[in-house]
Amino acid sequence: MEFNKQNLIRVIESGWMNFKRNSWLAFGTVGIMVLALLIFAGLVAFNVISRTAIASLEEKVDVTAYLKTGVSDGEARDAAKRIGEISGISYVNYISRDQALEDFKKRHEGEELIQQAILELGENPLQASLEIKAEDSREYASLVSFLEKSSFRSLIDKIDFYENQTVIGRIQKISSGLRVGGILVTLVLSLIAVLITFNTVRLTIYSQKQEIEIMRLVGASNWHIRGPYVVEGAIYGIIAGFAVLIIFYPVVYLASPRIQAFIPSVNLTAYFTGFFGQMLILVFGLGIALGVISSFIAVRRYLKI
Amino acid sequence: MIVFEKVTKEYNGMLSVPNGHAKRGGNHNIFRALDKIDFEIKDGEFVSIIGPSGAGKSTLLKMLIREEAPTQGKVLVDEINVADLADGQIPFLRRKIGTIFQDFKLLSNKTAKENVAFALEVIGVGPDQIEDDVSKVLRIVGMEEKNQNFPHQLSGGEKQRIAVARALVHRPKILLADEPTGNLDLLNTYDVIKLLMKINEFGTTVVLASHNREVVNSAGRRVITMDKGKVVKDQEQGKYTI
Numbered sequence: 001m002e003f004n005k006q007n008l009i010r011v012i013e014s015g016w017m018n019f020k021r022n023s024w025l026a027f028g029t030v031g032i033m034v035l036a037l038l039i040f041a042g043l044v045a046f047n048v049i050s051r052t053a054i055a056s057l058e059e060k061v062d063v064t065a066y067l068k069t070g071v072s073d074g075e076a077r078d079a080a081k082r083i084g085e086i087s088g089i090s091y092v093n094y095i096s097r098d099q100a101l102e103d104f105k106k107r108h109e110g111e112e113l114i115q116q117a118i119l120e121l122g123e124n125p126l127q128a129s130l131e132i133k134a135e136d137s138r139e140y141a142s143l144v145s146f147l148e149k150s151s152f153r154s155l156i157d158k159i160d161f162y163e164n165q166t167v168i169g170r171i172q173k174i175s176s177g178l179r180v181g182g183i184l185v186t187l188v189l190s191l192i193a194v195l196i197t198f199n200t201v202r203l204t205i206y207s208q209k210q211e212i213e214i215m216r217l218v219g220a221s222n223w224h225i226r227g228p229y230v231v232e233g234a235i236y237g238i239i240a241g242f243a244v245l246i247i248f249y250p251v252v253y254l255a256s257p258r259i260q261a262f263i264p265s266v267n268l269t270a271y272f273t274g275f276f277g278q279m280l281i282l283v284f285g286l287g288i289a290l291g292v293i294s295s296f297i298a299v300r301r302y303l304k305i
Numbered sequence: 306m307i308v309f310e311k312v313t314k315e316y317n318g319m320l321s322v323p324n325g326h327a328k329r330g331g332n333h334n335i336f337r338a339l340d341k342i343d344f345e346i347k348d349g350e351f352v353s354i355i356g357p358s359g360a361g362k363s364t365l366l367k368m369l370i371r372e373e374a375p376t377q378g379k380v381l382v383d384e385i386n387v388a389d390l391a392d393g394q395i396p397f398l399r400r401k402i403g404t405i406f407q408d409f410k411l412l413s414n415k416t417a418k419e420n421v422a423f424a425l426e427v428i429g430v431g432p433d434q435i436e437d438d439v440s441k442v443l444r445i446v447g448m449e450e451k452n453q454n455f456p457h458q459l460s461g462g463e464k465q466r467i468a469v470a471r472a473l474v475h476r477p478k479i480l481l482a483d484e485p486t487g488n489l490d491l492l493n494t495y496d497v498i499k500l501l502m503k504i505n506e507f508g509t510t511v512v513l514a515s516h517n518r519e520v521v522n523s524a525g526r527r528v529i530t531m532d533k534g535k536v537v538k539d540q541e542q543g544k545y546t547i
Contacts, residue, residue: 010426021414214410217370218471219399220427 011224015231025204026236032200033240034247036193037287041248043186044282049259049266050182054175056265061137061168064160065147066127069097071155079152080130086146088139093131100126127157137172141165194290201236201294205229205302212302226299233291241287245280248272307346307369307479307510312378314339314364314534338364340534341378346512348478351505353521354514355545356531362514365531366481369512370402371395382479400428403472403509407484409464411456411471417463418443418452421470428475442474446500462493469500479510486520498523518545 019026067076076094084092095103101124108114118125134140144161147153161168205212208229215225249272256269272279316336339361346352354362367373368380371387380387382398390398403424411420418439425435443449446466456464465485472480482501486494498520505511515521521528521544528543529536538546 004429006431007429018414210410211412211414214412215423215427216396217372217399217404217406217410218424218427219396219402220423221393221396224427 007224007227011227012231014228015235018228019232019235022204022232025207026232029200029204030236030240030243033197033236033287033290034243036197036290037240037244037283038247039189039193040286041244041279041283043189044279045252045268045272047182047186048268048271049263050178052266053263054178056263057171057175058137061140061171062131062133063140063144065130065132066157066160067129067155068157069127071128075152075155076128076130079155082152083130083132083147086143088135089143090133090135092133095129095131097124097126097128100124100128137168137175140168197290198294198297201233201291202298205295205298209302212299216303222303225303226296229295229299230292233293233295234288235291237287237289237291238284240291241284244283244287248279248283306348306381306383307512308379308381309342309344309365309368310379310381312339312342312365312368312375312380313337314361314368314373315376338534339375342534342536344529344536344539346510348510349505349508351502351511351524351526352513353524353526353528353543354512354531355516355521355528356537357516359533360531361534362516362531363483366404366483366512366514369479369481370399370404396427400424400475401478403475403477403480405465405468405472405480405482405485407487409456409461409468409488411464411467413456416453416455417448417459417467420456420467421474424471424475430475438474439470442470445473445503446470447496461488462490462496465489465493465497466500469497473504473509477509479512480504482511482513482515484515484517485513486515486517491519494520495523521545 073096076096080092080094083089101118104126105115105118132143134143140161144159147156147159212225252268252272256267259266259268314337316338317334342361342365354365356362364373368375368387369382371390374388382401385398387398411417412423415423421439421442422435425438430438440449440452443452446469448463448466448470451459451463454463456467459467465488469485472482480501485501486497489497494517501511501513502524513520513524525542528538528540528545530538530540530543530546
């Protein structure tokens, strides 16, 4: 059949008509697609949460090298500068003894007993330290062994990495687990969502098996038969897309403060409002693609001449 | 012009056809539905093909619209061997031929009018002409009042009249009717036959397959009698004699 405007309009009209007249069947199919798309949207949210959570966990990890009491300010600053130049180190912060005492006092403001104890000690009991942060938490072990062998080893009293080692290791395990798990869950659930949608559309079209056969016998070309079903599939996708956005955004809005209370760095509402355009494209694109491809493949089975 | 030239059709595997003669060939049970069929139908003829069920009437008609392909021999429609048609060409063959089926084969989610219009839509006729032609043909079959009804809202006779309208609306050169009255009562049967005769008078070749004695005798035209896949009789002014 010739591909022209009249035929295109006819096919779209006919697809829309099918959709309206099969409304109950369509309702079911759209429902399944909504579920599938919600799974996708949920996966996006899950990945956002886990990525931010991992980042904030890793942010918390650092190594502190406590300096010997006799080390001068200049020596300490020089060491800080040189460590900062090593690749993979995101920042080094030198905390002098006075600064450390100040911080300590501030932290324990209002705690009479501690304040008094410091006063009674007369001298500053705290050590100067270098707070070192690496870009990747896996690099701490090599950083520490580097410090052990370096020329400023003589300045360092102790490195708290050894005390924190298990915690750092655990955080690493959790974060890589979350990453791998996220990918796996995304893959498996996406596959399930696609299969369920495909099967539902296939069943919808199976119920039209006889109609397709009749159209063939009347002399309709494959394009003319398939077109309306593909359009119908796209309509399912569009409606499902709308439904998903209508459900997803309020849920995000409601859930966001709760999740933020749990992981403060995660702000879902801000994230999904910021990426509204992308979500729109993702949800509608996926919905339409699912509907169109499923219909296309499902009809093909019955087009054998 | 329709020509059957030594047409044989065989099916592999077990087919439970009461009158078919199954024979063993190799590891398969080969069932011969048509056996060296040889005849011609001229333009404008009205031909009844009769015979008991399983005689091969339907298979013969299915070959004309290439729903089936012959195992051997040639089926020519307007000098084109339908077996040679590429898949993409088959719809064009079917548009030249109107077909009426025993079970009507109407599209259940389209109205009567849309069902008829569909045959024109597939050939790419414009909307205005569709409107015109469809109302005309609905008037001919007497269904203009129920044109907005869906098939499930129509009686058997009405459905068949819509099916006839659909088979006619694109003015095919050939009209095939496979047991068109099989599901109809006597009154509706005569209506449909009268319609077929009228269509034939306008110059359309009509091929009617039937095992209904009254139908064939009331037409009083050429009768081809089939049995067990063979043509056993071909009479110009035939009667149903089985």
